[in-house]
Amino acid sequence: xxxxxxxxxxxxxxxxxxxxxxxxxxxxxxxxxxxxxxxxxxxxxxxxxxxxxxxxxxxxxxxxxxxxxxxxxxxxxxxxxxxxxxxxxxxxxxxxxxxxxxxxxxxxxxxxxxxxxxxxxxxxxxxxxxx
Numbered sequence: 001x002x003x004x005x006x007x008x009x010x011x012x013x014x015x016x017x018x019x020x021x022x023x024x025x026x027x028x029x030x031x032x033x034x035x036x037x038x039x040x041x042x043x044x045x046x047x048x049x050x051x052x053x054x055x056x057x058x059x060x061x062x063x064x065x066x067x068x069x070x071x072x073x074x075x076x077x078x079x080x081x082x083x084x085x086x087x088x089x090x091x092x093x094x095x096x097x098x099x100x101x102x103x104x105x106x107x108x109x110x111x112x113x114x115x116x117x118x119x120x121x122x123x124x125x126x127x128x129x130x131x
Contacts (some may be wrong), residue, residue, distance in 0.1 A: 007121035018118040025070050028053075028060050067116065069107050078104045082111075083119040 006016070007119055022092070031053070036041040042050065064070050073083060081093045092099050111117040 009068075011121040012019050015118065015121055018116060022070060022118045026073055028056055029071055032057055061103060067114065069110050070109050070115075072103065074104060074107075077102060079119070082108060082117075085120050 035053075040051075044054070060070075077095070078093070078100060081091065084091065093104055095101050107119075112122055115122050
């Protein structure tokens with residue numbers, strides 16, 4: 001019997017595409033942060049490069065409006081938490097105080113709700129907005 005826990009090759013490709021898209025977006029966000037930290041680096045860009053970056057970042061802003069989890073960049077231990085697939089119905093992330101547990105749990109819940117998990121295959125949502 002087929003299980004949603006065992007993704008097909010097409011589903012694995014979809015997850016990889018989500019992951020790749022997320023990596024590009026996070027790279028642009030990191031570049032923005034670098035320019036904010038050192039405005040002279042941005043000023044050193046020629047006019048065309050500044051325009052291209054601005055246009056790309058504008059597109060990222062629109063994507064972030066639809067999916068705020070795109071700005072979430074997990075640590076290595078959090079990636080292990082997100083990418084674990086098992087037969088258990090409950091996942092646990094155990095860490096000390098201020099160890100980064102709440103945000104990954106909230107983001108994980110959002111990914112499952114939206115059906116956009118970038119590390120594992122998640123079933124598509126069965127409802128649409130407005131219905």
